[in-house]
Amino acid sequence: MLTGIGHELLHLLQVIxxxxxxxxxxxxxxxxxxxxxxxxxxxxxxxxxVMLYMLASDRLLGTSIVDSMIANAVLLLLIxxxxxxxxxALISHRLHTVNTDLEVAVTTKAHELELRExxxxxxxxxxxxxxxxxxxxxxxxxxxxxxxxxxGHDTETLIGSNILDIIEQTDRxxxxxxxxxxxxxxxxxxxxxxxxxxxSARVWQLMNIPMIIDGxxxxxxxxxxxxxxxxxxxxxxxxxxxxxxxxxxxNRYALQEQIERLIADxxxxxxxxxxxxxxKEINDQFGHxxxxxxxxxxxxxxxxxxxxxxxxxxLGGDEFIVVAEHNDDxxxxxxxxRLVYRPPYFMAGNLVEIHAxxxxxxxxxHGTTLKHLLSNADLAMYKAKDKGRDExxxxxxxxxxxxxxxxxxxxxLDMALEKGExxxxxxxxxxxxxxxxxxAEALMRWQRDGKFIPPSEFIPIAEETGHIHDLGRWxxxxxxxxxxxxxxxxxxxxxxxxxxxxxxLFDEHLIDYLTTLFERFPIEPSRLNxxxxxxxxxxxxxxxxxxxxxxxxxxxxxSIDDFGTGYSSLAYLVxxxxxxLKIPREFTMQLxxxxxxxxxxxxxxxxxxQLGMALVAEGVETEYQETFLRRIGCNSMQxxxxxxxxxxxxxxxxxxxxxA
Numbered sequence: 323m324l325t326g327i328g329h330e331l332l333h334l335l336q337v338i339x340x341x342x343x344x345x346x347x348x349x350x351x352x353x354x355x356x357x358x359x360x361x362x363x364x365x366x367x368x369x370x371x372v373m374l375y376m377l378a379s380d381r382l383l384g385t386s387i388v389d390s391m392i393a394n395a396v397l398l399l400l401i402x403x404x405x406x407x408x409x410x411a412l413i414s415h416r417l418h419t420v421n422t423d424l425e426v427a428v429t430t431k432a433h434e435l436e437l438r439e440x441x442x443x444x445x446x447x448x449x450x451x452x453x454x455x456x457x458x459x460x461x462x463x464x465x466x467x468x469x470x471x472x473x474g475h476d477t478e479t480l481i482g483s484n485i486l487d488i489i490e491q492t493d494r495x496x497x498x499x500x501x502x503x504x505x506x507x508x509x510x511x512x513x514x515x516x517x518x519x520x521x522s523a524r525v526w527q528l529m530n531i532p533m534i535i536d537g538x539x540x541x542x543x544x545x546x547x548x549x550x551x552x553x554x555x556x557x558x559x560x561x562x563x564x565x566x567x568x569x570x571x572x573n574r575y576a577l578q579e580q581i582e583r584l585i586a587d588x589x590x591x592x593x594x595x596x597x598x599x600x601x602k603e604i605n606d607q608f609g610h611x612x613x614x615x616x617x618x619x620x621x622x623x624x625x626x627x628x629x630x631x632x633x634x635x636x637l638g639g640d641e642f643i644v645v646a647e648h649n650d651d652x653x654x655x656x657x658x659x660r661l662v663y664r665p666p667y668f669m670a671g672n673l674v675e676i677h678a679x680x681x682x683x684x685x686x687x688h689g690t691t692l693k694h695l696l697s698n699a700d701l702a703m704y705k706a707k708d709k710g711r712d713e714x715x716x717x718x719x720x721x722x723x724x725x726x727x728x729x730x731x732x733x734x735l736d737m738a739l740e741k742g743e744x745x746x747x748x749x750x751x752x753x754x755x756x757x758x759x760x761x762a763e764a765l766m767r768w769q770r771d772g773k774f775i776p777p778s779e780f781i782p783i784a785e786e787t788g789h790i791h792d793l794g795r796w797x798x799x800x801x802x803x804x805x806x807x808x809x810x811x812x813x814x815x816x817x818x819x820x821x822x823x824x825x826x827l828f829d830e831h832l833i834d835y836l837t838t839l840f841e842r843f844p845i846e847p848s849r850l851n852x853x854x855x856x857x858x859x860x861x862x863x864x865x866x867x868x869x870x871x872x873x874x875x876x877x878x879x880x881s882i883d884d885f886g887t888g889y890s891s892l893a894y895l896v897x898x899x900x901x902x903l904k905i906p907r908e909f910t911m912q913l914x915x916x917x918x919x920x921x922x923x924x925x926x927x928x929x930x931x932q933l934g935m936a937l938v939a940e941g942v943e944t945e946y947q948e949t950f951l952r953r954i955g956c957n958s959m960q961x962x963x964x965x966x967x968x969x970x971x972x973x974x975x976x977x978x979x980x981x982a
Contacts, residue, residue, distance in 0.1 A: 452546035455533065460485045460501055463541060472546070474519030485544070490515040490523075497528070504532045505539050513549065525550045568614055569621025572635030577643055580633055581692050584647065584685070591685050592651045594658070595699035598640035599677040599711035602785065603824040603855065612669065613640075616676065619667050627661040642678075643699075651682045655714050663712075679707035680714040688717045704728065708779055731780055734770055735789045739796055743770050746800045747967040750976060751817070751938055751960045754952050759980050761817035761851070761938075763960065764801050765967050766793065785823075794826045799839065804970070805850060806843035813977055819851040819881065827854065828865070833872050840876065847877025851902065855883055867898065874899050881938070884908075885926060895933060903930045905956065907941030914946050924954045931955060 452469035454462055465480050473480060473488065486494050493514040500510050509531045516526050527549045533541040564576035572580070584591050598620075605613040617640065624634040624642065631647040632654075646654050663678045681702025689695040698717045706715040715721075738744050744766060751761040768775040784790040801820045808815050826832060840847065852873060873880060881902035882895075905923060912919035930937050939951050942961030951959065965976055 454485060454544045454546070456485055456501070456542045456544060458501055458505065458539070458542065460497075469546065472518065472548070488516045488518070490517065500528075500530055501542065504530055504542055507532050507534060507539060523550075524548055525553045566621070566636040569617055569624075569636050571621045571624060571642070572633060574635070574637050577633070577635035577637070577645065578692055581645060581695065584645070585690070585692065589647060590649060592646045592649055592654060593683045593685070593695055593699050594644040594646070594651065594654060595681040595683075595696075595703045596642045596644070596658075596663075596678040597703050597707060599679055599707070600855075601640040601676070604674075606824040606828055615669060616667060616674070619669075620662060620676075623662040623665075624658070627658055649684055651684065651716070655680055655682070659712075677712035679703055679709075679711065681706055682714065682716040684716075707782055710778070728783065731775065731783050732787055735780065735784060735787065738768055738770070739792060744768055744793065744796065745969065746797070746804065747969055748973040749960060749967040750965045750973070750980070751819075751958055752964045752980070754942075754948050754957050754959045757964070757980060759815070759977055760958060761819060762815060762973065763853075764797065764804070764818060764820045766797055767967070785825075790823055791825055791829070794823050795835070797821075798826075798836070801850070802839045802843040802845065805845045809845055809849075813974065815849070815977070817849055817851050817879070819853050821883065822852040822854055824855070827869055832869075833876070836873075836876055836878075848879060851879040851881055853881050853883040853904065870898050881936075884940075895929075895935075900935060902936040902938060905937065905939040905951075907961075910939055910941040910947055910951075910961070911943075913950050914944065920950065923951075927951075927954045927956050 452472050453466045454469055455464040457463055462480050462483050462485060465477055467477075470477050470480060486497065489497055493512075497512060497514055500512050504510060509529065511527060511529050513525060513527050516524050518524060525548070527547040529545040529547070531543040531545070532539045533543055564572060566573045581591075581593070598616075601613060601616070604616060617636070620642070621634075621636065624644070628634055628644070629646070633645045635643050635645075637643055644654065644658065648654075659678070663676060667674045667676060681699045681704070683689060683695050683699045683702065685695060688698050698721070701721040702715045702717040705721055706713040709715070734743075745768075747765045747767045748762040749765060750759045751763065752758060753760050766777060766781075768777075768780050781790070784793055797820060801818060805815070805818050808818075829835075870880060879901040880899070881904055882900055883904050884906040885903045903926065905926060909919050909923050909926075913923065927937060936958065937956045938958045938960055939947075939956050940960050942948055942951065942959045942963045944963065947961075948959060948963060951957075968976065
């Protein structure tokens with residue numbers, strides 16, 4: 323049974339519990355969590371002490387405060403004061419927290435903005451490429467160090483200047499349009515030509531980026547990339563793709579494009595296809611480096627000889643094409659022969675004359691496609707080459723028939739030797755005063771299906787196909803065998819001449835082959851005469867000299883065929899041990915009508931006599947020619963006036979008759 327004081331203490335504990343529960347409700351926390359707050363715990367202790375004090379006082383006074391309404395009111399007042407104070411504290415704390423968070427956020431944002439500004443400044447100021455800030459009229463508002471450096475001015479000087487002032491006049495209007503179009507807010511890139519402070523011309527690629535503020539374009543950032551070197555490299559690549567690396571002329575690809583454009587436009591034009599005469603001999607004799615030099619000289623002359631509406635190119639090898647937007651082909655050919663082909667070239671210490679065989683086609687008369695035009699031009703050119711050097715042929719439909727015949731000849735040469743179609747003919751060389759035979763020239767003839775094929779037709783084909791090697795060896799073998807038969811028989815032929823081609827002369831096995839023939843056919847070497855073309859002999863090279871000395875060491879005599887028709891240098895006559903000069907048919911044929919040829923021929927004869935060389939005049943057909951030649955000191959002659967080339971049996975009869 324509780325006493326009266328016990329009931330009061332129990333009531334006090336109930337009040338304290340209600341106080342704590344009330345405070346927990348205000349804090350929205352559990353009772354344990356509320357008591358964990360130092361301020362709440364202190365207040366509860368304080369309130370308990372007050373109430374205990376009041377309880378003790380009541381007991382002394384003999385009253386009951388716990389049951390008193392006043393005590394309850396005091397307690398509620400204390401609770402209300404505590405709650406108000408706590409709410410004020412909470413509001414103050416929360417305001418402080420918010421202020422603190424705002425200060426932190428503002429400080430963080432300010433730092434971020436400062437960091438971004440520093441990043442932008444670093445990107446702008448230290449960027450390796452020049453960066454400009456313009457207004458919409460191109461006036462410079464700002465520029466980085468790279469921009470100042472590339473223009474050769476400090477920043478202060480550049481600010482206020484206008485970018486259009488350094489852009490070439492041809493590009494200013496285009497860049498003005500870019501400045502205007504940037505108001506739509508989309509970046510644009512433009513390549514412009516500029517001139518820097520030092521006067522150098524550069525190509526800039528300007529990446530123009532609009533500076534947008536509050537939705538409006540207020541300026542333009544221009545990032546500059548110097549693409550000058552890239553443009554130069556692109557131009558070099560384009561040049562190399564369209565030009566021949568050796569001559570600098572247009573290459574096959576560029577020529578075809580130009581011809582295709584002319585055809586597409588329906589514009590008439592002339593196409594001239596030229597091939598150098600004797601070029602293979604130069605290559606074979608002196609190597610490709612000498613041939614390349616000649617092609618370079620020809621390319622240079624072609625460029626300087628062209629008119630504005632003419633184009634020249636090299637197809638490859640020694641083949642050139644000229645396309646002219648006119649049909650004055652005769653004037654074109656005459657001009658190019660006069661300016662490009664006929665003037666001699668100075669090479670390796672010699673003045674070298676070069677000629678060209680030229681084929682002509684006209685668009686649209688001779689073809690309406692590139693393929694047909696080139697094919698027909700090729701036919702015309704080969705026809706010109708078959709006619710001899712320095713010739714021009716205009717395409718005609720009949721040439722297609724010739725092409726088929728040419729194809730048949732190429733196929734026929736493959737088996738001509740095996741079938742016995744190739745034979746040896748002899749043309750006598752006579753002493754004009756006595757008409758006695760003093761020698762003969764061995765010539766090759768091809769009889770196919772009962773028809774003779776002229777050497778002028780099959781020899782060029784043989785050179786192209788490589789058959790000339792086998793034919794040449796066969797010819798030398800037959801010459802040795804025939805000379806041996808003559809010496810063993812009753813024919814005392816002082817000299818038998820045979821042509822030696824360039825390929826044969828520089829055949830590495832030639833000397834061994836000749837040595838073998840001398841062993842098999844032991845003839846007198848001095849009776850054998852090799853005729854060299856002037857193309858071979860005229861170049862003063864150690865290779866030519868060494869081979870000539872090797873031939874001379876075998877005892878073989880040497881002569882220069884067609885002297886005076888190809889080269890202007892005479893130094894080789896002194897350097898090389900030449901035994902004989904042959905006056906060309908071209909000179910002999912002109913003696914009756916042309917005094918200049920008379921003078922030149924007389925000079926050749928006099929020079930040969932001074933050098934101790936023998937002479938033979940080719941192509942003698944008339945009494946006048948014979949008389950003139952005898953008068954100037956040339957007695958050895960060869961031509962139709964005396965005898966045409968004849969097979970062996972006819973030659974033997976002719977020899978017996980003349981030398982009876």
